[in-house]
Amino acid sequence: MKQHVAPFGDGTVVLRLVEERDLETILAWRNRDDARVWFKSSDKIAFDAHLAWYERYRQKEDDFFFLVEANGQPVGQCGIYDIDNGSAEVGRFLVAPEMAGKGYIGRSCAEIVRFGTQFLKLPYLFLEVMEKNTKAIRLYTRQGFVEEARSGGLIRMGLGRDRAL
Ligand SMILES: CC(C)(COP(=O)(O)OP(=O)(O)OC[C@H]1O[C@@H](n2cnc3c(N)ncnc32)[C@H](O)[C@@H]1OP(=O)(O)O)[C@@H](O)C(=O)NCCC(=O)NCCS
Numbered sequence: 143m144k145q146h147v148a149p150f151g152d153g154t155v156v157l158r159l160v161e162e163r164d165l166e167t168i169l170a171w172r173n174r175d176d177a178r179v180w181f182k183s184s185d186k187i188a189f190d191a192h193l194a195w196y197e198r199y200r201q202k203e204d205d206f207f208f209l210v211e212a213n214g215q216p217v218g219q220c221g222i223y224d225i226d227n228g229s230a231e232v233g234r235f236l237v238a239p240e241m242a243g244k245g246y247i248g249r250s251c252a253e254i255v256r257f258g259t260q261f262l263k264l265p266y267l268f269l270e271v272m273e274k275n276t277k278a279i280r281l282y283t284r285q286g287f288v289e290e291a292r293s294g295g296l297i298r299m300g301l302g303r304d305r306a307l
Contacts (some may be wrong), residue, residue: 143201143203144200144201144202144203145203145222145297146292147190147206147257147261150186150253150257150261151253152249152252152253154212154245154246154249155210155211155212155217155249155250155253156199156207156210156213157209157210157220157253157254157257158208158209158211158257158264159206159208159209159248160196160207160208160209160219161209162193164197164198164209164216165189165192165193165289166189166211167216167238168219168236169187169189169192169241171218171219171236171237171238172192172236173186173187177236177239180271180275180278181250182270182296184267184286192272197301200262202223203223203284204223204224204225204226204230205221205223205224205225205272205283206221206222206223206257207219207221207223207234208220208221208250208254209248209291210233210247210250212241212244212246212274215235215241216238216239216243217244217246217286218235218236218237218238218241218245218246218247218250219234219235219236219299220232220233220234220254221233221234221254222257222262222267222273224259225258225262228264228266229264229265229267229268230258230262230264230267231267231269231270231271232251232255232258232267232268232269233269235247235250235251235278235281246283248281248284248285249281251281251282251285252285255267255285256299257286265300265302266300266301267283267287267300267301267302267307268290268298268299268300268301269287269298269299269300270288270296270297270298270299271296271297271299272295272296273292273295273296274295274298279297279299282299283299285298285301286301288300288301289300294303
């Protein structure tokens with residue numbers, strides 16, 4: 143069973159675990175043409191497949207998927223997954239289109255880093271981003287991630303590797 147995580151945040155954004163009632167909202171964000179192209183599996187996802195993915199996610203203990211809220215409204219999403227004793231991947235960053243450029247996802251990234259390092263006590267976090275996704279790369283760089291490797295159009299960025307070694 144997945145560990146329950148109480149909502150947390152910085153006073154502007156609140157990250158709470160995604161629930162079934164959020165699935166339509168987040169699928170609509172994910173399926174937008176200008177969003178899905180930035181994910182490794184970039185095809186449009188049908189609701190049934192999304193629901194099946196969510197059911198599998200619910201059984202996982204090493205995966206936390208958050209809805210981001212500001213002023214009580216859903217503004218985006220992010221996640222931390224493949225968590226083991228020393229590391230985890232962060233990702234699934236996505237903003238609600240009408241909420242873009244307000245700093246909510248930068249704040250969410252800072253919060254998920256705090257969750258990973260302070261709550262889960264992980265010494266090392268990493269992510270993958272397409273090398274053409276300059277907006278996302280700028281955001282991750284501002285949060286302290288640094289490029290570690292690049293291949294096939296993807297950049298791997300890490301945070302805290304020196305402490306992991
Ligand atoms: C990448 C993505 C999540 C960023 O979301 P966002 O809402 O633009 O993120 P933020 O608002 O936190 O930060 C982005 C910009 O807003 C600016 N900003 C931050 N706080 C701000 C504020 N209070 N007021 C105005 N602008 C602000 C930042 O300086 C930044 O500017 P820049 O892009 O010129 O560097 C969004 O573009 C998205 O959903 N893209 C599609 C999916 C995707 O690429 N996901 C990442 C896959 S690896």
